Each structure stands twice: as C-alpha cells, then as structure tokens.
Amino acid sequence: MAFVELRGIKKYFGTVKAVDGVDVEIKDGEFLVLLGPSGSGKTTLMRLCAGLEKPTAGELVIDGEVVNDVPPRERGIAMVFQSYALYPHKTVFKNIAFPLTVEGMDRSEIREKVEWAAGLLGIGRLLERMPSQISGGEKQRVAIARALVRKPKVLLMDEPLSNLDAKVRHTARVELKKFQQEIGVTTIYVTHDQAEAMGLGDRIAVMSEGRVRQIGIPEDIYHDPADTFVAGFIGNPPMNFVEQNGVIVGFRPEVFLPAELASTEDQTKFRFKVVRVENLGSFKLAYGTIGETGVIANLQLRVPLEEGREYDFSIRSKDVRYYHRETGVRINK
Ligand SMILES: Nc1ncnc2c1ncn2[C@@H]1O[C@H](COP(=O)(O)OP(=O)(O)OP(=O)(O)O)[C@@H](O)[C@H]1O
Ligand SMILES: [Mg+2]
16 A cells, blocks of 8 residues: 655656646545546556656655656556556466566465465466466456556556456456455556446546546536536536526536426526437436527436427526636636
C-alpha cells in the first residue's frame, strides 16, 4: 500500500500537451479510476507514474518521497497493459514468474510467490498451460498475477478489460474489485467505459486534454458534474442542456418527468415536444425538443407518449444544475 501524490505533472511531446498540469492525491489502498476520451492523456499519465516517461514538469511522490529519478523497477509500481503482453512461448507459470526470475530470486521462493498470486486470481490450475491455451479473461488474470507477484505498492492498469466481451467483462470487473480490496493495493485504473468507472472506482478522475476536469466519488461525478464537459461525458444518454435567462440549465434524462407524475415539490417546468419514443424494456427514451433544443427523457414508468405531441414536463428544482454559458463551469444557485 502506498500514498501517491501527483504534483503539477506535465508531459509535452513537442507541441502536444499530453498531460498539462495534473494534481491528484491517491490515498493508501484507494482504487482511483482515470476516465476520459481518447487522447486525453490517460496512458501518458500512467506511464509517467510507472517511470516509462519523464515528466516535463512536476513531481511524483510515493509515501512522501519524490521518485522522479527512481528507476521504474525500484518504484514498487507494477503496470498491466491492455494487450497483456504475455510471452507466447512461456508457460503461465513462467510468465507470472518472469519479474522474479529477472531478479535472480531462488526457485522455491519463486514457486511460493507465483502460487500466491495465481491463487489470488483463481488461476492455479492453469500454471502449466501456454498462453494460446487459455481464454481472454484468463490471460487478463495472468497479466494481473504477473504484476502482483513482486507485491507492488501501486498497481497501474490501462484498460485491462477492453479485450473481453461484455459478459466476461462484467464478471472480471466484479472479481477485480474483490481482489483489489482483499490485498488493498493502491490502484490507478484507466478506462473510457463509464459503467466500469462507476462500478470500480472509489473515486473517479475525469480527464480531458491533459487535465483533470473533476475528481470525486462516482455519486458526485454523476449527480454534481463540475462543468458541462463532465456532465456531457458521463451518463448514457448524457445530461440535457437548455439555455434559459443567459444560463445553461442542465438536467439528467431520468429527472425529466411528465408534470402529472411530478411530486408537489418545487418544480422547474418546460413544454416538451416528443419527436420519437424508443422502448427499451425496463425504460423508454423519449427524444424531443424544448423550444429549438434537443433533449431526452428517460422514463421508467408506463407513460403513454405520442410522437409529435407536446406535453408539460417538469424537474424537481433540486435536480437542476446551472452552468456558465461561456466557461461551462457549474454555478451554484
Ligand atoms: N510518444 C508520443 N509522442 C507524441 N505524442 C504522443 C506520444 N504519446 C502520446 N502522445 C499524444 O498525447 C496525447 C495523449 O495520449 P494518451 O495515449 O495519453 O491518450 P489516452 O487518454 O490514453 O487515449 P486512449 O483512450 O486512446 O488510449 C495524444 O494526443 C497522443 O497523440
Ligand atoms: Mg490510452
């Protein structure tokens, strides 16, 4: 376990500002998810932590010690890549053992550690197989076991589940969270899958263009996005935005309800013209407009809505968020 601090970290590749001033503290044993669109600097930030890249500016601090000049192998950090990068001609055992073999550790100690890591991930029975003889989900566990075998203080994972199909991916996610809690290793996990981020993260850092736009617990990121970028990136469909009195009004599709279903609480009302209704079983999505602006309602109740008609819809005022029209930053009202 370790306490990790990123202080003013920047990484420029020529004119490309891959990481442009990141300040984050990651608590001992915390599971932090980095979430952001392609090119937002997630992998670069991980590579900086691992010591595979040198920062243009800033400090990386682990347990109070600045490690900028500490070589990767001595940082106590292990990284799992999206591709797993297993050695195809080595058995699962030898793949997991590899970081220890390189260190020249003696064979009985290696066996003990490999068995510990394999046991933790439930792959003890696969040790004598070759990578070509195991499934994608099993490969992913082998890669994690190899990362854990040196008992790192910090575990970095860059989209480790993205090669798996949806069903296996969900199981793998649940297992990943379980073993991370068991061993309590401080973890930084990259994804651009928001369901994964919400399900795994103790906290989520939302990145865009090399910066952290917001960091917080999943609840807060979802319900109280700090700006229109985060609000529009998180949620499927994302938050609706309507301009009103010089301010951007934001509300989630599921808090936008037919007025007759609304409670007696303080309400913000709109005329909603329904253009198309998509029935998705447990809920339906109503696509339409408020004035000229496209918005979406997510309705979990059986509400008859006709395409082409206008309805009175409302939102509890406490579910409405306000954003600055130019900067997109949240305004408290
Ligand atoms: N070695 C490099 N040389 C030049 N530019 C680079 C280099 N590595 C990354 N970049 C650029 O830095 C930016 C951030 O890249 P990075 O790989 O960190 O993004 P990412 O958030 O991991 O994206 P993805 O979700 O697609 O993996 C991109 O614009 C990328 O083109
Ligand atoms: Mg990446």
